[in-house]
Amino acid sequence: MIQNKLIRLKCIVSLTAAALMVMSCAQKTSSGSSSNPWKEMDLVVKTLPKTNFQDKNYNINDFGAVADGKTLNTEAFQKAIKQCAANGGGKVIVPNGKYLTGSIHLESNVNLHLEDNAEILFSINPKDYPIVHTSWEGTELMNYSPLIYAKNKTNVAVTGKGTLNGQANNTNWWIWSGAKSYGWKKGVPSQNDPTNREVLVDMAERGIPVSERIFGEGRYLRPNFIEFMDCNTVLVKDIKVINSPFWILHPIRTNNMIIDGVRVNSHGPNNDGCDPEYSQNVLIKNCTFNTGDDCIAIKAGRDADGRRVAIPSKNIIVQNCKMIDGHGGVVIGSEISAGVNNVFVENCVMDSPNLDRAIRIKTNSRRGGIIENIYVRNLEVGTVKECVLKLNMFYNVYGSQTGNFIPVIRNVSLENVTVKNGGKYSVWAEGYKESPVENITLKNVKIQKVDSVYLLKNVKNINFINTYINEKKVETIKN
Known part of the structure; x- marks a missing residue:
């Protein structure tokens, strides 16, 4: 002892x-x-601290799991995880085969490990996801459990080359988005009904305690896929993730996390690939993102809830990743009220006619937030639809998004970037007169086939160093 x-x-x-x-x-x-x-x-x-597990294995089949893709194995998963944790930790093995389950709740010192041909099929029955403390679009609440969930855990992992299949499609989770393109029709309930999303946002604005923001059945707010909440020292490695109900990898208030070699292929609504929120020291490397929304979106809470928590996301590192479809390659925002700083992106490839932007920051005067020190280098971009770099303080998709919290965007650097098809603009940056977008540098950047060099409004100190757009060298703009 x-x-x-x-x-x-x-x-x-x-x-x-x-x-x-x-x-x-x-x-x-x-x-x-x-x-x-x-x-x-x-x-x-x-x-960065690394996970470390005992050399003990707990096979879910030994706890009653059945690999027929039909038998609900929630209890077998939880028995194996509880036994593993009680004995000091180790690996909970998911053998080859198809295993249907409800939510999986992880414990400290447990590595949920999928063999190469293992596939976890997650139930599409909302009743298989108990109400837990979670978050939805940057606002905390009591809602359906994420499909894989850990809260207040240390030294925890999900690994292996098997597949996590959320089974979401236009007839179940995705239809709740209220989008016709995902199966919604007039008269079908969705998250957009007046008693759902809007009520949650209003509760946060009025300071209603999280424990009293009870949603779940009848409220149609989809669960996250993999969420680590208030955790420390986490590893997600090699897994493949498909068909997610909502956000896919969501570390929230989680520090010291490595996401390595993960393959995401999920084109549903709000299917962000990875959303670090209020999190620090997060390394995302060797991953592939093919998504229905942002590939990586760094968050820091929405509006009043973000200012209540007041923990900035920082030291977020993205290395050697590939971005295919998505609204943006690496994005910061729009749930950004607590701020983001120290973001590093290097040695990534972004290329798809369905990729809208390479690097994007989005906020507004209702979100606020200080976003600073964003460094990008060695980026290879094939095709983007709209622009290479977009910095926007007037993001607006949900109606009125104005308030009294003027954001700050400063210190953004792109170096050694090549773009074959740059879309409409190389750089699109818009700030406030009282808070301009400040200190933007493009160094050794070459952008081909772009309609306009830039669209700039209230920008201070933008530098072009050895930068060529449509074969023409761009000079620094004198303020």
Whole structure:
């Protein structure tokens, strides 16, 4: 027992040291004083704590699971996970075959591991997803459990080359979006009914406690697929994810997370590939995103709820990823009220006629937020529909989105970027007169086949260094 206490103490000391190093890095970078932010990124990656599990396996078949794609295995999954956790942790093995289940709730020190030909089929019956504390479009609430859910857990993982299949389509979860393109028809209930989405947003604005924001049955707010809430030291590796009801990978208030080699192919409504929210020290690498919404969308809470939580997302690192279809490759916002800083994107490929933008920041005066220190390098872009870089303080998709929280966007850098088909604009940036978009740099950027060089409104200090658009060198704009 004494030895175990010493081991735990050593772990705490090492994690604390790592956290102090990362915090020091973050402070330097967020102030804009670092001469080489990429070195600061390397420090974050180097000091990121890694998951570590006991060499013990718990096969779900030994707990009564049946691989026929029809038998509901929720209880077998939970028995295996509980037993694994009770014995100090290890791997919960999902063998080859098709396993139907409701929500899976993870525990600390547990690695849910899918064999190569294993497929978890998630039930399309909402009753198989109990009400839990979760979040929906940047607002916390009590709602259907995410399909895979962990809350207040440490050292937890989902790994293996098997498939997670949400089974969502135009006849079940997606129809709740209220979009005709996803099967909705007049008279069919959806999230857009007056008692649903609007009520949730109003509750948050009025400061109603999260425990009293009870939704679920009859409210049609779709569950997230994989959500880690208030967790630390998390790994998601190699899995394939398809047909998600809603957001796909959603770390919220979760720190020290690695997402590695994940393959997302899901074209439903609001099918963002990965949405780190109020989260810090998140590494997303070697992943492929083919989505119905943003490939990666970095969040920080919506409106009053974001200002209540007041935790910025920072040290979000994207490396060696491929973005195919999506509204944007790497996006920040629009749920952004607590702010985002220190985002690093490098060595990525983005290419699809169905990809709207490469890099995008979206906010407005109702969201607010400070978005700063966004660094992008070594980006290879094939085709984008609208623009390569879009920085917008007037994002508006849900009716009136104006308020008294003027956002800040500053310190955005693109370096070593090539684009074959740039769409309508190379750079589209719009700020407020009292809060211009500030300090934008394009260095060694080459963009072909773009309609207009830029659309700029209230932009201060935009620099073009060795940048060519439609074969013509672009000069820095003097303010």
